[in-house]
Amino acid sequence: MAEGIKKYIQPHLAGFSGYSASTSPDVLKGKVEVSITDIIKMNANENPYGCSPRVQKAFAECDHFNIYPDDGQLVLRRLLSGYTKMPVERIVAGHGSNTIIDTIVRLFVGPGDEVINNVPTFDIYRFSTQICGGTLININRDEDFAIDLAKIKKAINSKTRLIFLASPNNPTGNVTPQEDILELVKTGLPVVVDEAYYEFSGETVMPWAEKYVNLIVLRSFSKWAGLAGLRVGYGVFPADIVPYMMAIKIPHNVSVAAEIAVRESLADIKYLEGRVEAIVKERSRLYDALQQISWIKPYPSKANFIYCAVLKGSASELHQMLQKKGFLVRYFDNPLLKNSIRISVGKPEHTDALIQVLQQI
Ligand SMILES: Cc1ncc(COP(=O)(O)O)c(C=O)c1O
Structure with a gap:
């Protein structure tokens, strides 16, 4: 086959590493123990309450x-x-x-x-x-x-x-x-x-x-x-x-x-502000619950997610294990974000379910 057009790509983009976006539940069919609709998505800092x-x-x-x-x-x-x-x-x-x-x-x-x-x-x-x-x-x-x-x-x-x-x-x-x-x-x-x-x-x-x-x-x-x-x-x-x-x-x-x-x-701003308040309240409850887990170090957060150092075991394996059980979180392991996960704040029931799984590890 004739040579393709790749050689015309901008040289500085030839080895470019793109943005690694969060995993979408759509791609997890057959790979998790729960049905796709039961997946709890805590990996992209989305609003668990939806829109107005x-x-x-x-x-x-x-x-x-x-x-x-x-x-x-x-x-x-x-x-x-x-x-x-x-x-x-x-x-x-x-x-x-x-x-x-x-x-x-x-x-x-x-x-x-x-x-x-x-x-x-x-x-x-x-x-x-x-x-x-x-x-x-x-x-x-x-x-x-x-x-x-x-x-x-x-x-x-x-x-x-x-x-x-x-x-x-x-x-x-x-x-x-x-x-x-x-x-x-x-x-x-x-x-x-x-x-x-x-x-x-x-x-x-x-x-x-x-x-x-x-x-x-x-x-x-x-x-x-x-x-x-x-x-x-x-x-x-x-x-x-x-x-x-x-x-x-x-x-x-x-x-x-x-x-x-x-x-x-x-x-509908009052409605949405009420949801923001609920998430802020839940952030504090999630933080307190994570602090009770000896091998996790949560960092204080002013956003709708909590960054956590994983002090024992591998964050990558933890991420995989949670994913199998239907909880999506973000994990990192690089020199600046060593062995860690980021959990988006969900609804109270999401916190309860996640903490229950973490406590069993
Ligand atoms: C710090 C920061 N800025 C911007 C964005 C992008 O937001 P948008 O969905 O408006 O593109 C994000 C999304 O995660 C973010 O974390």
């Missing part, structure tokens, strides 16, 4: 799924402005905050440019930087996963284009104190504070986005509003950056369905 019931009702009534969504996102941005209290002109929405991250990287980073990343952290910052040919400058967090300001400042040079910070951080769950974020902002470089889990932490620097010309704050509807499957995220940007973001984003990047879902979620 108003969303499904509005979908059934929608008569314009055949029409492209407004590329300028006018109605959507107005809705987000009402929720965030930030001006419409500062907001850009996307197909999940992942794609906002990707667009930001495409706007600021080219081959040879550097991006400061506070590791361990959410892998999309690496993913997008490397796809754009940028160089990732990984700055290790300390043993409690706090960022290292001195090392970050030392790493800054004329090639630095962006600083990424997730707060709360994924997968470790801790927030970065506001005074430390201010130190990052004072560098004058574009600083992206990713607050995908804000609604569970209650801590935000979003109001600063109006004051500082180099601060970008990202949020998501995936977690608190239970819309992970519909993909809606957004960012609040310095005023002069928004036109560039709007110009380079993929056209129609938020679907009609996602826009309806945002509208209905915000109209």
Whole structure:
């Protein structure tokens, strides 16, 4: 057979390792001891309560799924402005905050440019930087996963284009104190504070986005509003950056369905806030229960998941064993996240069932 087209692939992408997404129950048929519908999914920080019931009702009534969504996102941005209290002109929405991250990287980073990343952290910052040919400058967090300001400042040079910070951080769950974020902002470089889990932490620097010309704050509807499957995220940007973001984003990047879902979620905010409260309450109960297990060390979390060091045995085997029994958790075993798992907070009955299995080990 003639030689294929592989040789034309961008050289820097030839050995690229993609994002490793969480296991979906669909692929586990026949591999687990429970039926697929009984699987308890605690591996992607999704909302166990689902979305607002108003969303499904509005979908059934929608008569314009055949029409492209407004590329300028006018109605959507107005809705987000009402929720965030930030001006419409500062907001850009996307197909999940992942794609906002990707667009930001495409706007600021080219081959040879550097991006400061506070590791361990959410892998999309690496993913997008490397796809754009940028160089990732990984700055290790300390043993409690706090960022290292001195090392970050030392790493800054004329090639630095962006600083990424997730707060709360994924997968470790801790927030970065506001005074430390201010130190990052004072560098004058574009600083992206990713607050995908804000609604569970209650801590935000979003109001600063109006004051500082180099601060970008990202949020998501995936977690608190239970819309992970519909993909809606957004960012609040310095005023002069928004036109560039709007110009380079993929056209129609938020679907009609996602826009309806945002509208209905915000109209049902009390209901959704009640679910967030339930998850925050459950986070504390799960943490306390995990602390009672001698071979697990849970880390305090302000998000909707708990990171745990596995002190005895292998996290990989634990993950496999839990999976067989129908519990999906995320596991890690690398130099920065040694022998550990991350458990998304579920409903009380999910906590009870998981803890019962862990206690029997
Ligand atoms: C820190 C962080 N940022 C962004 C995202 C992406 O969220 P979205 O579903 O809006 O793309 C996640 C998802 O896990 C995350 O953990």
